Structure formats: C-alpha cells, structure tokens
Amino acid sequence: AQSVTQLGSHVSVSEGALVLLRCNYSSSVPPYLFWYVQYPNQGLQLLLKYTSAATLVKGINGFEAEFKKSETSFHLTKPSAHMSDAAEYFCAVTPKGGGADGLTFGKGTHLIIQP
C-alpha cells in the first residue's frame, strides 16, 4: 500500500520569496515520485519526477525537489516565487515496475502568491 501526505492545503508566499511545498510518502517498496501542477480548468502538467537516479531533481519553471529516503519526503522548492506560479500542486507516488497501480496522489496544495 502507498499513500501521500501534503502538509498544508493552502500555502501563501510573497512574490520573490522562497516556495516550499511539503510531501511525505508511505510505500512498501521503493517508489517513483512526481510533482504535478494544475492551473484552473486545466489538466495536470508534470513539473518533475524522481526515478531513483539523482536525489535532487530539477524540473520546469525553476522548481526542484529532493528525495530524502530517511525522511520519506519529496518536498518541492523554488527560490523565487512568480505570480504565474499560483496554482494547485499535487505530489504523487507509484511503485517501481507497476504501471497497473496508477498514481496515488496527495490532496494537493493551493499555492497563493501575494504581490
């Protein structure tokens, strides 16, 4: 069984400030981890993924995430927030080798950017 916990359903930061969105996972096998972003009335867009290569993963739009096995975490960061980053962010996990399991998503974090 696997699960994902995203701490904070809403996160508000000022434009130019650091963005930190938290994700912790629970998985019985080493997982693959993903961050997706969803803009209003749109589908999900992949930001980045961890597939057991480098533990620090760089994605699109200046985002990155670090896989920490000891903390079972995969937090998403961006050094300087931009107004266009306002969206819903989802962390997701899937076991290695198992497309049939689909993705298990967290509840999502709504990122608000204050001008």
Add this chain to the structure above:
Amino acid sequence: GAGVSQSPSNKVTEKGKDVELRCDPISGHTALYWYRQSLGQGLEFLIYFQGNSAPDKSGLPSDRFSAERTGGSVSTLTIQRTQQEDSAVYLCASSYLGSGATADTQYFGPGTRLTVL
C-alpha cells in the same frame, strides 16, 4: 505534437441517464489511465489499460462504471444510471510503457467535467 485529448469538455446530465466519456491518448503511447477528481475525494485512480490487455477493474467505484479501449488506442469510460455523487472531473492520461518497463511519466488530458443534476 498533439497531447491527450478528451471529449466532451463539459457534460451535464440528469440523474439516471448513461454517459460516455472519450479519451484519445498520445500517438504511440501504450498505457492509458482514467482518474476521477472531486472535491471530497481528491484525485482517484480508476482503471489502467496496457496495450490490448484486459484491464484491472478493481479501482472502478461501482459496477455502473465500465471502460474499454478499442484497438489499443481510444478509450471510452461509460457511467450507467448516473448519480449525483458521480459529478466530478474525469481525467485521462497516457504513457509509454514498454515490456518490462517501470512506471513512466503520465501525460494528462484537460478532463471532462461531469455534472449530474
């Protein structure tokens, strides 16, 4: 290239009616997934197709839900005798999953917003 497309983008139906939702995956992608996104339940995985293999239906919410994939490409999700709790956004995703491959990136369509009155 073209991404995953879904139709219709919006569907309003009356309780008890049947609905069909369509998904066109990215050309060449072997795997296709359906998810449901609702306020109360978040994003839920429903069903997965790999090539022409029979899908695992255990994730479908009830026996009113069914899905098929014709020719290893286009997929249809059918909901019979719709109920108000079926109101949600239904998302489709596809990925390339070769033989023995591990999980790969899923690319999502824009979704179909279903409203059951």
